[in-house]
Each structure stands twice: as C-alpha cells, then as structure tokens.
Amino acid sequence: MDMMPYPSTVESAVSASDPGVADLETMSLEDLETLADAAREIALCNRVLAKTGDNVVGEILRGAGPFYEWRHYPANDVYDSEYHSQYYYHAHPPEERVDGEHGHFHTFMRPLGMPPGVVPAPLPDLQVDEDGNGALSHLIGISMDKAGRPIRLFTTNRWVTGETWYQAEDVIRMLDGFAVDHARPSWPANRWLTALLRLYKPQIVDLLRQRDVTIARHAASHPGVNVFEDRGLEVTSEVRIDLEERLASVEAAARRARRRDRKAQALG
Numbered sequence: 001m002d003m004m005p006y007p008s009t010v011e012s013a014v015s016a017s018d019p020g021v022a023d024l025e026t027m028s029l030e031d032l033e034t035l036a037d038a039a040r041e042i043a044l045c046n047r048v049l050a051k052t053g054d055n056v057v058g059e060i061l062r063g064a065g066p067f068y069e070w071r072h073y074p075a076n077d078v079y080d081s082e083y084h085s086q087y088y089y090h091a092h093p094p095e096e097r098v099d100g101e102h103g104h105f106h107t108f109m110r111p112l113g114m115p116p117g118v119v120p121a122p123l124p125d126l127q128v129d130e131d132g133n134g135a136l137s138h139l140i141g142i143s144m145d146k147a148g149r150p151i152r153l154f155t156t157n158r159w160v161t162g163e164t165w166y167q168a169e170d171v172i173r174m175l176d177g178f179a180v181d182h183a184r185p186s187w188p189a190n191r192w193l194t195a196l197l198r199l200y201k202p203q204i205v206d207l208l209r210q211r212d213v214t215i216a217r218h219a220a221s222h223p224g225v226n227v228f229e230d231r232g233l234e235v236t237s238e239v240r241i242d243l244e245e246r247l248a249s250v251e252a253a254a255r256r257a258r259r260r261d262r263k264a265q266a267l268g
Contacts, residue, residue: 023202024253029261036254038198039247045192055148056193057102059186060089069093074185083179084113086136087193089144098143100151105142105193106161109174111135118170123228127164135164137171139178140204142196150196153203154238155211158228165228168208175201199246203239210237 024032049055060073067073069091077088091103111118112133120126120135129135138161143152158165166174178197180190197204214236219227227233 024249025256027253027257029254029257032250032254032257035199035201035250038195039250041195042192042199042243043247045188045195048188056186056189057089057144057148059189062185067091078180078185078190079110080180080182080190082181083177084110084133085178085180085194086110087180098152100145101143102146102148103144104152104154105144107139107142107178107193107197108136108161108163109139109171109178113174113177114170115173115177118166118173121165121167123165125226125228129164137166137174138163139171139174140197140200140207142193150241150243152238152240153200153207155207155236157215157230157233157236159231160234168212171208172205175204199250200241203241207237207239 024035027035045056049059061067064073064075072088072090074088077086079086086108087105089103089105091097091101097103110133111129114137120129127135138156141154141156142150143154145151175197179194181194182190214233215227218230218233219225222230222232
C-alpha cells in the first residue's frame with residue numbers, strides 16, 4: 001500500500017458538517033451508551049498518556065528515528081490478526097497538508113474480519129484476491145495536529161491507498177468490527193483509535209455515503225476516465241472535528257437520555 005504523491009491540485013471533496021448535538025438528541029439510549037462508552041475509553045487513554053506528556057501520535061512514532069514523509073509508521077503497519085483490522089500513520093509534505101495537520105491515520109478492514117455477505121464492488125478492473133485476505137477496505141482517515149489531537153475525518157479515492165473498492169453500505173457494516181486489541185506498538189494508542197471509530201460512527205457513516213456520491217458525480221462528469229484511478233480526485237469527503245466538544249456532548253446527551261428513560265419507566 002505504498003502511496004504515490006498527491007497532485008498539488010485536486011477536485012474538491014464533499015465537505016460535511018459535524019452532526020453534533022442535534023443528531024445525538026435523536027439517538028436511542030442504547031446507541032448513546034455505545035458512544036458514551038467510547039468517549040470514556042478515549043478520555044481514559046488521553047489521561048494516562050498525558051500523565052507522562054505523551055499522545056497517540058508520539059506513541060506510534062516512538063523509537064522510529066527521524067520522521068520521513070510518506071513512510072508508514074510503524075513499518076509494515078499495525079495488524080490485529082484476530083479482528084483483521086489494520087492501520088498506519090504517515091504524513092505528506094507540508095505544502096500538501098490540511099491546515100494544522102501533522103499527519104494522519106489510515107484505517108482498514110481485511111476480508112477475514114468483514115461481515116458475512118460483504119464482497120467487493122463488481123468493477124471491471126477488480127483483481128482476484130489470491131490469498132483470501134488481501135482485498136482490504138479503507139474505512140476512514142483521521143488527520144492529527146502537532147499536539148496529537150484529531151482534527152479531521154476523511155475518505156479517499158481508491159488509488160490513494162490501493163484498496164479494493166466496496167460500496168459504502170458494505171463499508172458501513174465493517175465499522176463495528178474494527179478493533180486493535182494488542183499491546184504493540186502501543187496499547188493506549190490502539191485502544192484510543194478503536195474507540196475513536198466508535199465515537200464518530202455517525203459522522204463516518206455520513207462520510208462514506210458522501211464518498212460514493214462524490215465518486216458518482218466525478219464519473220458522470222469525466223466520461224471515459226477510470227474514476228477510481230483518477231489522480232484528480234483524492235479526498236472524496238471530509239469533516240472537521242473537535243474531540244473535546246464531542247466527548248462533552250456525548251456524555252451530556254447520554255445523561256439526558258438516561259433521565260428520560262427513568263422518567264418513562266416511572267410513569268409506566
């Protein structure tokens with residue numbers, strides 16, 4: 001999955017707005033509790049790392065020596081052989097980074113971790129998965145600032161990571177299965193990243209659907225071009241995020257939902 005340098009000019013992606021508090025108010029108590037569990041996990045990881053002046057990006061880069069653009073960190077990526085989830089961190093040259101970005105995570109699911117019935121999109125250039133676990137799907141990219149805080153979620157065109165293409169609804173089905181549950185390169189970083197995909201699942205779902213809209217629009221306006229290999233289309237959807245605000249909003253919404261649930265039970 002070695003990535004090629006991005007062009008300096010690309011077609012604009014679909015930009016989303018963070019659903020924020022309004023969408024939280026419409027969620028079921030069960031869904032809010034899932035988000036609240038993820039919020040607490042992230043807060044725990046942040047607290048433990050902060051006690052020693054660390055953050056998740058520093059954990060991934062620890063002991064790696066000089067930080068080189070385009071190189072995957074850690075080398076050979078992080079792969080959980082139980083859940084078949086994978087990720088790496090890297091950075092583009094400064095002139096190609098979004099405002100405030102240091103680098104970003106790319107997260108993936110491999111076929112052995114995908115739900116039953118999920119298959120690649122039937123594209124003309126679909127490659128045969130010889131070993132049965134090579135046709136991986138990109139889930140979401142996570143931009144990080146220099147302080148190790150997440151600032152943006154984004155999806156990409158196929159060529160960017162060399163993934164196999166799956167329809168958005170199938171990728172959405174993969175999200176709950178993403179987990180990295182081992183100690184290397186960093187137990188808190190692995191737990192943090194796993195929880196972040198839970199915390200922002202509603203936004204990721206929207207971004208994946210917008211990704212397919214962007215692809216369809218680009219294909220319609222560029223007849224005769226293989227849209228999935230078009231270097232003129234890189235980022236297909238994105239949204240800026242504020243983790244501290246999200247943590248607080250989720251906890252507050254969960255508390256309100258619990259009160260409503262208790263009141264409803266009391267009224268019987």
